[in-house]
Amino acid sequence: SGAGEVEGSGSGETIKIGVLASLTGALESYGKQTQRGFDLGLEYATDGSMEVNGKKIEVVYEDTETKPEVAVQKATKLLEEDGVDFLVGSSSSGDTLAVLPLAEEYEKIMIVEPAVADSITGSEFNKYLFRTARNSSQDAVAGAAAIAGEGVKIATFAPDYSFGWDGVKAFKDAAEDLGAEIVLEEYADPAATDFTANLQKIIESDPDYLFVVWAGANSPWNQIADMKLQDKGIKISTGAPDIPALSVMEPLVGMEGFSVYYHTLPDNEVNDWLVKEHTDRFDGEVPDLFTPGGMSAAISIVEALKQTEGETDADQLIEVMEGMSFETPKGTMTFREEDHQALQSLYAIKLEEQEGVPYPVPVLIRELSPEETEPPIMN
Amino acid sequence: MISKLQGKNFWLIVIAAVLAAFPLFSDSRTMTILLTQIFIFSILAMSYDILLGYTGIVSFGHAMFFGVGAYTTAVILDRMEPTLGMFLLSIAAGMLIAGIISFIAGLLTLRLKSHFYAMFTMALAGLFLVAAEKWRAVTNGNDGFTFRAPEFFQDRTMFYLTALGCLIVVYLLLSRFVASPMGRVLIAVRENEQRTASLGYKTLHYKVTASVVAGIFASLAGSLYSVSLRFVNTSVMTMDITLDALLMTIIGGVGTLIGPILGATVIEFAQHYLSGLARDYPIFERWIIFFGIVYILAVVFFPQGIVGWFRQVRAKRSGKRAAALKAKQPVLKAKAEENG
């Protein structure tokens, strides 16, 4: 009807989603994982029809180049020219933070994936954002759950910038809650060539565990091995990264830590589907760290739309999404009402060598339930 | 001052008018935002040109002034009421702080020679970056923080016009500055510092002035930048910003002021369209390669920058006049002919 056109809703319409990701630069592989995951997620959630309530779903990807001003440019383009109903992204916390005010301004839902900064759902929170990615605190809590216990002495080692500080702070809180003692917090220039002085200090503090918060390619694993920390009775623990980064962790075989995702860890149908489809389509490649995140983001959008019957009005969506649970490759996720952070499972793992796999494999010790890894509310 | 409206000025006014009217006939917000970014980076690049093009100083630390402006404005708007008044105040505060810093930095470092100066500024900017990273209570480290822009800028057209206005004002101010007696001396310093001194000019004063002027306007650009994003993080202090300013200035043509504006335009558009192509054509997935090639070709085809190229084309057209510049005084030849 004529009125339908004016109102701009009704069947036959398309729903547009704009995905921001780093498709070039240092974070490019993360961005591409998100992209694949998102595509697969839509397909899964709509049973291949790419429609919800008769409305077609269309996705536009934009490269933020990991530069905040580009992210804002691209987000505006998505909101204005493409007229997207949802934003998804992005690979870096900086880009994501820069785009958040736009979501608020345009009153569009933004699914944050896979940026981890606590401040996104903390001090910088606005009601239009929902995060399917886990945040630094969840990582930290999981990390603590994997090793902390009464009387355990732990030293931490992290890069000297927000990511490291956030991670250590959250870890410390969680670990101390579990009765552990943090004997040393060591931070290093992430671009440094030499970490041995830091490691020296860690050796002197004589902890039971060294918990490492790390991201970025320039990693300390070799030097940890060279400095024989393990021989000195210091057990190493950290989060298992994506597969390319796992391949440089050979020296850490045997380590216990946590994982956000590895394709063999979750045991559920969604993940089985993901692994199968991904390997089929991409030349035998398995999904990696952020693929399930992208998929989860897509699923959450489709699930919400199903509940609003295709309505894209933000307030309506917020209402259904707050507290919404949905099935993802990582099991059931729930958007916490207070800060819209998706509570989710993480995994306590051990790195093991496996026949035929050219990198150390995270092997499940136990799944850490969403309740266990629930981070404090910070907004 | 525009009494003689010669060709160049005429065209500049037309372009400015078209840009000012742009929001009336286009509602493409993407284009508005892209143009706003171009205006902001043009201001930054022009401020850099005062150093590089006019005074002959290569600085690798220009980002620190941009960053000072960006953070000052962001912090003030975040902590206080985000009103227009606060916005103006924050710009003034940023410019003041940047001015003071560039004054001190100038006194401290401008005695150093070429590469050593460049590297020293890089060190200073590096220290500012570390400070921005470490002073987390205020800056929230490299994650950064968002803040509210004044209500007035809720409509981005207003911000677009504000940025355009700033660009025009800065352009006029700087054009006048470089064409003033003082600006002439800056050029003399670039050409031959020691000789400038022996003509009775205190060269350090000029270099410090250039550094302060450059710092102040870089800070203005930074303030506008952070408001355009309503967000700030440590990326405003990084080498990338300095390199952007440097590249824009060089591509456009050093020592021209119009050059940096053209450079900013070319780079922003090239980046925008090349990365856009990546979505549509797989071979542009690695569009950064093409972007790099743009730089290389720029040097090959416009070794003196775009403006330099224009000038050359013009000179060639009036080639005969140029040849006549070689003043001949064929007295002797005439004499020789007389003598047989």
Next chain:
Amino acid sequence: MSRLLTLENVHTHIGQYHILQGVSLTAEEGEVTVLLGRNGAGKTTTLRTIMGLNPATSGTIHYGGQDITKLPTFSIANGGIGYVPEDQAVFTTLTVEENLKVAMRKEDEAAMARQDYVLTLFPDLKKFWKKEGGHLSGGQKQMLAMARAFVNDNRLMLIDEPSKGLAPIVIESVMEAIREMKKQTTIILVEQNFSMAAGVGDTYTLIDDGETVQSGRMEDLVRDEELKRTYLGIA
């Protein structure tokens, strides 16, 4: 006696400027040819064109029977041509010793002997052997520029205003050296000091406004007061 160097109607452009507009010049083996002309006439450009530093745009340059018009500078130099530029072009941060070392094409005994000879000619250079070129006095730089050309076994020397900035007594010894050198080397000399030009020159070529306007034997020029007044404004 044979012709070592011939320039035939050479034109040179620098950028868009047409600087040399028909320079013709010959240098006989074992003679000193002096280029004369007012400031900006094109004397220096003529030497630079021979060296290939401002290549000729038309006309030909023959050296020892070979066409060198289009050769790159270093091959021209390696054909045995030494060049003393008018601005000395001393390597400022290299020591006197290093300046000479860079210049020496072959470091054999003969070269060392030539170097020793040069150092007796300009004892100041020996005195300041380890000093940076940029720290020498104006005249000492001029000496170094000459010494740099003299350490090689050249068939042809292009010398641009050697007397400039030198004390009278040094000019005398330079003239002496040029006369001495003439036995093995042909020389083209740009010189504003007429007594020196007349003292060592065999022939002269007068350039004005980028063109050769007159050449002849030096004796004729010295004798011909009329000619001198017309061309050089001296009597």
Next chain:
Amino acid sequence: MDLLLNLTVNGLATGMLIFLLAAGLTLIFGLMSVLNFAHGGLFAWGAFSGVFFYGVTGSFLISVIGAVLTGIVLGFITEKLIIKPVYGNHVQQILITLGFMLVLSEMLKVVFGPNQIAAKTPDYLSGSWEAGGVILIKYRLFIILVGLLVFAVVQFILKRTKIGLIVRAGVLNKEMVQALGIDINKVFLYVFMAGAALAALAGALMAPYSGVVYAEMGLEFAILAFIVVVIGGMGSFPGSLLAAILVGLAGSYMAYFVPSLSLAVNMILMAVVLIFRPQGLFTAKEA
């Protein structure tokens, strides 16, 4: 005591590694005065091709040789296409080499894929010895040896031949050097190729040191190399060596004793050196 010894040995080794990084740049930037922002790209290509050749041949020695050859070839291409038109013009050098840097690091992703790649240390060089409280990492001792060797070889060549002099003279006045019969273009080409080869060597040796190669590694380390060349004094090999060791030791000590400043250590060091020695520690003629 053991502590200081540990810090010193590791600082020294890191310094040597940084010296290797800076050695190529000492030739290209220090001596030839080319502001080569693509140096990091050459270095990264050395690192990747080293890892590649090691994977293919299984021989560390061959991988290093392969990397050096890659560097030589890239150096040749870079000089001919990129650097040759812009000698003596720093402004143009900045633009064109930054453009080329983008091309080089992006091409790495085309050729080797976008992911980081693990770099293995050969068995005979991995592990460490522990003597008393002092840990000696084998690969680091190896790096110290190679660094000294490179220093000796380059220093020998520069001292025993006129190449260093010719390059310095050529930078001051290219025309005059040609007028002295020297084909300066060729000399510049060879020296540039040597610089590129050294960069690639450094990359190939760096890879097992940090255990990983990634496309962005170039720019990071190039800045470090520029710092070393400048504080060492332009074009001075002993200067670069000393500066690199200073950087290595300062990093090591600072990280231990004043960790809060370790992020800024290189910048502070550079600022301090330039305030007291505005020309750097050495000058080229003392080299």
Next chain:
Amino acid sequence: MEPILKTENLTIRFGGHTAVDHVNFTLPPNEFKSVIGPNGAGKTTFFNLISGELKPTEGNVYFKGRLLDGLSPVERTRLGLGRSFQITNVFPNLTVLENVRLAVQSREGVRYNPFRHFSSYKKFTEESMEILATVLLDGKADAIASQISHGEKRKLEIAMLLALDTEVLLLDEPTAGMSLEEVPSILNVIRKIKEGGNKTVLLIEHKMDMILDLSDSIMVLFNGKLLADGTPEEIMQNETVQNAYLGGMPHEQTAHA
């Protein structure tokens, strides 16, 4: 009368080498004095010490009785000590006119005005053109300084000094490399300065004919030391000067004057 310029034990050492060695000299106002001496005698260095380009190891320079200790070249120029350079020292990428205009502008004290357009200072341009005409360079006003010939650069150097219009002019071999034909007109310019009667000139030259023609007095530097200071006649009689500086051809030098 108080000397306009005076040095006391002026000395500078470069490493072990004493380039200027305890020179005591006085220059009365409006005198035309020439400085001669062998290459490397310290003449240019002496100028550099007076103009402030170099700091003495020992000794002092007085200008009109005022001690110049610690004053930079800038301040000395402003006081009224102008100089030209032996090795041509101009602004290479500016036009010849602009080179001179910068000097005029400095003399007029228009140094820091950041707002007025330079072209509104018409007077400067006109005056610059006049000066260029006096040194026979007006035809080259629009040429880029780096592209003019050597002799032309020497003239430009003189023009810039003239434009500064300082009380004391330190001329370092102004005619070196200037063509035979044009030396007389430049000499005329210098002679006019002298005849103007309100300028003091210190001239370094190796051209004895010119020196004898122009000088009120001559000082001789030798190995950095002041060997003699006197009238031209006295100096020409001096045996050391004859043997170690002039050599055997003093008269041939003047033969063509």
